[in-house]
Amino acid sequence: METRITEIADGIYRLSTYVPDIAPPAGFTFNQFLVLGDEPLMFHTGLRKMFGLNRAALARILPPERLRWIAYGHFEADECGAMNEWLAVAPQATAAHGQTGCLVSLNDFSDRPPRVLADGEVIDLGGKRVRFIDTPHTPHGWDAGVLFEETTGTLLCGDLFTQLGDDRAVTDGDIVGPAIVAEDMFRYAALAPGMGRTIRSLAGLAPRTLALMHGPSFTGNGAAALRALADDYDRRITAEMAEALRPLAA
Numbered sequence: 001m002e003t004r005i006t007e008i009a010d011g012i013y014r015l016s017t018y019v020p021d022i023a024p025p026a027g028f029t030f031n032q033f034l035v036l037g038d039e040p041l042m043f044h045t046g047l048r049k050m051f052g053l054n055r056a057a058l059a060r061i062l063p064p065e066r067l068r069w070i071a072y073g074h075f076e077a078d079e080c081g082a083m084n085e086w087l088a089v090a091p092q093a094t095a096a097h098g099q100t101g102c103l104v105s106l107n108d109f110s111d112r113p114p115r116v117l118a119d120g121e122v123i124d125l126g127g128k129r130v131r132f133i134d135t136p137h138t139p140h141g142w143d144a145g146v147l148f149e150e151t152t153g154t155l156l157c158g159d160l161f162t163q164l165g166d167d168r169a170v171t172d173g174d175i176v177g178p179a180i181v182a183e184d185m186f187r188y189a190a191l192a193p194g195m196g197r198t199i200r201s202l203a204g205l206a207p208r209t210l211a212l213m214h215g216p217s218f219t220g221n222g223a224a225a226l227r228a229l230a231d232d233y234d235r236r237i238t239a240e241m242a243e244a245l246r247p248l249a250a
């Protein structure tokens, strides 16, 4: 396995590892994002077992000990499994997440106390500004959230728009169709009633880049893509509710 690096927006780097054994034959990517600034931030730690690979990749851009912030979308192994490995190599680094995530998991999991971010709170990285936005149960996890980098209009959207394959690092093509295919296959979303509204509210940020954790980075009309994804989740949730309310056969 190798980790490929692509600058997806000014000063924002995608570190991508393709794993052909997951969902073959298409395979699956795991992406982390490094946001450069006076206080560099990484979004997602990557799997603990991929730490060596990811550390070597990051070192091609920045000495790992210079990391200042480590954030992620929700508590799962690919999102934050290597948190303490990163904290060990970066003595100035602090984990950062929303209130729910800190109370439920990170206060205990992290080897150093995390920074607790309120919904909408900004970390000024010096040259870049990242805003944490609570997205509970969207696409899954009580603690779920996304980061929006304001100077480049980049939404670090975690598992939203997850897709299979690894045909390109950056695209201006369709990302909604491939996300629908992956949702049909994995059924990874919580399908909470508020999901469509939560995703639609992110369209208000008018992102110019959508940084997918599992898929290419999208450049273009991010709001339109988010609204289309929200519409698809509304459709799924409506269908699931109709099924759930159907009387059981005697």
Ligand SMILES: [Fe+2]
Binding pocket: 074, 076, 140, 159
């Ligand atoms: Fe996830």
Ligand SMILES: [Fe+2]
Binding pocket: 078, 079, 158, 159, 213, 214
């Ligand atoms: Fe993920």
